[in-house]
Amino acid sequence: MSAPKVKPKVKPKVKIELTRAKIAALVGGLLLLIAAVATGTVLVEHSVHDHDAEEHEGHDHGKPGEAAHDHGEPGEAAHGHGEHAEGEHGHGEHAEGEHEEGKVKLSPEALDNARLELLTAGPGKVADTVSLPGEVALNAEALAHVTPRVSGTAREVRKQLGDTVKKGDVLAILDSREFAELQRELLTAKERLELAEANFNREEALWKEKIAAEKEYLSSKQALAEAKIEHRSAAQKLQASSGAGSGAKGGAYALIAPIDGTIIEKHINIGEVLKDDTQAFVIADLSTIWVNVTVYAKDLARVSAGQPARVRAEGIEQPADGEIAYVGPVVGEQTRSATARVVLKNPGAAWRPGLFVTADVAVAEVDAPVVVSYDGLQRVEGKDVVFVQEGDAFEARAIKPGRYGKAPGEQGADLVEVLDGIASGERYVGKNSFLLKAELGKSEAGHDHAH
CATH class of the missing domain: 1.20.58 (Methane Monooxygenase Hydroxylase; Chain G, domain 1)
Incomplete structure (x- = not known):
């Protein structure tokens, strides 16, 4: 009798159900795993970096306290390279040797083109001056007031304040x-x-x-x-x-400029009714101006017409030369002073009426130990300088100027007394010295840029 067949046991199928809670748990676990891996990577990289830094310190050739790669002396900045860097970026002593401070060197060709006038400082005659306060004023003899001949209404106004006009120019048209x-x-x-x-x-x-x-x-x-x-x-x-x-x-007529000059006042507009006494324009010839000078009682005996005068004003670098044209015969009761008039011809636009000035009136002529030509005097950094010849160079020598004068002859050059800074017998540059001033400015600008 055969044994009965035994059926193999079959494992029952497991049914996995994914609920929302289980899905959330799985996602959370995955995120934790990723975070752990990333943290390990960062720790490994940090360890490697620290190791490299330690090796780098071990091979540092500087002394303790120096920055990495510093091959100079203690306290120098990184990549300073000591004197090499200074020579490379600051030009060191080599750059200073090219342009000596305060001196100008010109090549023979440049010296020939400049046509510098070389003079010798020495004794001369200058003026004994009296310094008097004054004020710039219009030349009252070169002033024109333009008024209508008959009343009328302004149809056109062709000239404005500040315009320069010629005699005969039409200033305005009036209907009357x-x-x-x-x-x-x-x-x-x-x-x-x-x-x-x-x-x-x-x-x-x-x-x-x-x-x-x-x-x-x-x-x-x-x-x-x-x-x-x-x-x-x-x-x-x-x-x-x-x-x-x-x-x-x-029925229309024109207002005409009676003189050459500049319009300094204007009292007319289009459509305005002007009477026959209305001052429509004032024209001034500014080619000559007056300087009214106050002469105190103690100086009246020394000041007279015809004496030369040099007028100075704050803010104007170059003084203006004129002469005393008139001395008032009356002394003011309150001021106890008289008024003298200096006439300046073509002084320039900087000399405006109303400007306070000082007039140095030459009342006598005296000897001075050292004088130089006024053409050689220049202003450099607020100082009066003369370019003195020293070998093949010219030094900008600061001087202390004194009184002024003129060389002998009708066309004599202006002179200035030197109280300090240059000795008698020294050679200096007269005319065209401004070229050396310009060259000195360029050299100093290049030197400052190099440093």
């Missing part, structure tokens, strides 16, 4: 009823004159032929003379109202 009436009178007088001339010619011809009586001839002659007088009078009145060369017509 009064002027139109004068024009009408002139036309009437002209018609009467023409009629009187025709009547006289006819009566004269008849009288010569003994057709007309002499009485009628003489009457026509008298009428002609009266018509001429009337016409001439009307023309003169019109010309006096408009001004010569105004080009007036149609």
Whole structure:
């Protein structure tokens, strides 16, 4: 009897159900795993970096306290490389040797092109001066007030404040009823004159032929003379109202510039009604100006007309030269001083009326141990300097200037006394010294840039 067959046991199938809670747990575990791996990587990299740093310190050739790669002396910055870096970026002593401070060297070619005037400092005559306070004023003899001849209304204004004008320029155009009436009178007088001339010619011809009586001839002659007088009078009145060369017509006339100059005042606008006493423009010829100087009682005996004067003003580098043209004969009761006038010709735009100045009036001439040409005097960094020749170079030597004077002769050069800074016999540059000043400025600018 055979044994009965035994059926193998079959494992029951496991059914896995993924709920939301289980999914969330799986995702959380995965994230934790990723974080752990990343942390380990960072720790490994940090360890490697620390190891490299330790090896680097072990191979540092500097002394304790020095920065890495510092091959210089203690306390120097990284990559300083000691004197090498200074020579590379600061040019060291080599750069200073190229341009000695305060000196200018020119090549032979540049020296020839500059045409410098070499002079010798020595004794000379300068002026004994009296310094007096003053004020710049307009030349009252070169001033013009432009007013209408008759009342009118401004139609055009062609010139403005500050404009430079020439004599005869049209400043403005005015419309005037009064002027139109004068024009009408002139036309009437002209018609009467023409009629009187025709009547006289006819009566004269008849009288010569003994057709007309002499009485009628003489009457026509008298009428002609009266018509001429009337016409001439009307023309003169019109010309006096408009001004010569105004080009007036149609009741309009022009305001004309009577002199060359600059408009310093303007009191006219388009549409404005001007009376015959309205000051529409003031024109000043600024080619000459006055300096009214106060002369105190103690100096009156020394100051006289014709004496040269050098006028100085704060903010104006170059003084202006003139001479005393007038000394007032009256001393003020309150000021106990008189007024003298210095005339300056073509002083420049910087000399504006109202500016306070000091006038150095030359009252006598004295000897000075050392003088130099005024052309050689330059201003460098706020100091008066003279370029003194030293071998093949020129040194900008600071000096202390004193009194001023002129070399002998009508066209003598201006001189200045030197109280300190240059000795008699030393050679210096006169004319064209400004070229050395410019060269010195370029050299110093390049030296500053190099450092």
